[in-house]
Amino acid sequence: MIHFLQVDTTAVAQTVSDTIAQTGVEEKELALSEIIFSGGIIGQSIMVVILAMLFMALYLYLERFFAIKKAAKLDENFMSQIKAFLSKGEIEQAKTLCTSTDLPVARLIGKGLSRIGRPLQDINTAIENTGKLEVYKLEKNINLLATLSGAGPMTGFLGTVVGMVMAFHEMSASGSSRIDMSVLAEGIYTAMMTTVFGLIVGLIAYIGYNHLVSKIDKIVHQLEANAVEFLDLLNEPA
Secondary structure (H helix, E strand, O other): OHHHHHHHHHHHHHHHHHHHHHHHHHHHHHHHHHHHHOOHHHHHHHHHHHHHHHHHHHHHHHHHHHHHHHHHOOOOOHHHHHHHHHHOOOHHHHHHHHHHOOOHHHHHHHHHHHOEOEOHHHHHHHHHHHHHHHHHHHOOOHHHHHHHHHHHHHHHHHHHHHHHHHHHHHHHHHOOOOOOHHHHHHHHHHHHHHHHHHHHHHHHHHHHHHHHHHHHHHHHHHHHHHHHHHHHHHHOOO
8 A cells, every 4th residue: 555655646746746847848948939029119129120120131031142143144145146147137036035035234235236337336335334323233132131231230239238228227227236136137138139139130231232242243243154155256257
């Protein structure tokens, strides 16, 4: 009988221990899910701004990434076809090919073809102006990424300062020589979480901006190479 009672007592103790542990895990998960917005109305407002910056940075990066990726695609036979048409004097067919190809290099060559018959300098100027316009289209909104790379951490730093002000205000308002950490929790949450998410925004925007700039530079070099090749075709003797 004593043996059975010991077993039952052990089983009950184990059950209680498991229940307490499970409750602790649930409370921890709940705290983690709410910790982001645990900084009071001011901290929550700053976090909303930072999260809006985060989503904006991700959207701008992905939108420009796919647009630039599309612009970078080029049929390797495109310039060969242009050269074949020009060698046969089939300028209209070359223009049709450029019109049907929705790429920056096609619009560049198409502008040059539309100026055939004019001085070579005029053709070169028209190509350069078209190239600048195409690069401007590729760079659309990426300056916002550069702005967010600086604004994100600065907004997080603002949240840090606000959080520390809140913490010291609570310390002063408590009027006690003994500091209760629960009183400081709201300000500390604000200070830490805004800093973390502000830095995340800054890193994503900074890395995304530099990645897009490097891809645009490659397209610019590609456009310049094709423009030079096109002008060389016009300079070839008939």
